[in-house]
Amino acid sequence: MQKEFFEENPLCSALGIKYPVIQGGMAHIADAQLAAAVSNAGGLGLIAAMNSNADQLREQIRLAKELTDKTFGVNLMLMSPFIEEVVDVVCDEKIKVVTTGAGNPSKYMEKLKSAGVKVICVVASVALARMVERMGAFAVVAEGCESGGHVGETTTMALVPQVVDAIGIPVIAAGGIADGRGMAASFMLGAVAVQMGTRFLTAKECSVHQNYKDKVIAAKDIDTVVTGKRLGHPVRALKNRMTREFVEKEQNPETTAEELEAMGVGALRRAAKEGDVKYGSCMCGQIAGLIKTENTCKEIVESVCDEAKRLLRGNKVVC
Secondary structure, eight states, X not given: OHIIIIISOHHHHHHTXXXXXXXXXXXXXXXXXXXXXXXXXXXXXXEEOTTOOHHHHHHHHHHHHHHOSSOEEEEEETTOTTHHHHHHHHHHTXXXXXXXXXXXXXXXXXXXXXXXXXXXXXXXXXXXXXXXXXXXXXXXXXXXXXXSEEXXXXXHHHHHHHHHHHOSSOEEEXXXXXXXXXXXXXXXXXXXXXXXXXXXXXXXXXXXXXXXXXXXXHOOTTOEEEEOGGGTOOXXXXXXXXHHHHHHHHHOTTSOHHHHHHHHTTHHHHHHTTXXXXXXXOBOOGGGGGOOSOBOHHHHHHHHHHXXXXXXXXXXXXX
16 A cells, blocks of 8 residues: 555656645645745645736746746636636646636636646536546545635545545545545545645745734634635635624625625735734634644655555554
8 A cells, every 4th residue: 555655656656746745726825935845845836826817827937946846736716817828827837737626627628738737626526526537637636625715515534435436537635634644544535645735824834924824723623614605605714703703794684795705805815915813814624723833844745644654554653
C-alpha cells in the first residue's frame, strides 16, 4: 500500500509532484507565495484565479515561477466575469493543471486539454463526478460538507467512496482533512490524494491576515456554521458577529435575497486582507479545531504524509 500511494502514486507521477497533497484554491488567500511554498514542499500548490483579470493572474503565475521550479496549478472560478481571458492565460503560460469550481467547465474543457492542461473538477455529488468524467476531466476532488467556503450536502466519509465506485478517473478527497489520520482514512475510502485548505490557512507562508490565522488556531470543534442555504450557495465559516446576524436575517422571512447577498459582498476579503474577524467571513472547515500551531508548508506536507504512512503500515502513532 505504501508503494502504491507514495512511491508509485499515479496522480503524483502524472502531475510531477512528490506527495499526494493538493492545496485548496482559496480565494483571497491562495496566492503565488503559498502555491510556490506548497509545491516546493512536494505537494501541488494552487493559485486562486477567483475574479482576477488576465493581467492580475499572469502576474501571480510569473511570480510563482520565480519562487519555484516545481509544478503548480491554478484554481478557476468558472463564474468569474474574466473566465474567458484567464483560461487563455493558463494556456499561454503552459500551466500543467487546473482545478475548477463554481460553474460548469464544459465550455473550456477542450481548449484546456488541447493546451496540455490536466483538468481536475471539484464535485459535491456522484452525478457531478460522472458528468465531468464524460467531459474529459483528468480527476475529481470529492469535497465533503465539512470543508470551508462553499459546501455541498454530503459528508466526506459518505461522498468519497460513492464517487470512487461511480467513476474510473482518480478521486482526490477533501473536507475535514488536516493530518495523517485524515489522509490514511481517505486512502482507505479509495482516494489517491487529499486536498487541504483549512490546514494551509495557518501555514507560515500563507499571507492571510494574522487575525484570521489566530481565529482558526483558537477554534473549537463546534465553531463553524453554514450560512446562505436560502440563497442556494451555502458557505461554511467560523462563527462571529457577521454569521450570527446573517443567520438571524436568513431565518426572517421578511429579509430579501438581495439583502442577504449584500451582507456577503466583500466579507471574505475583509477577513483575509483587512483582519476584520468580527464582520468579515472567516471561511474555514470543521477540522479547524484540530489545528493548534503555525507551521511551514514543508512541515505540514511532510508531517501529514509521514503520519499516514505509519498508520497505513499498522503502526501506532506516537503523539
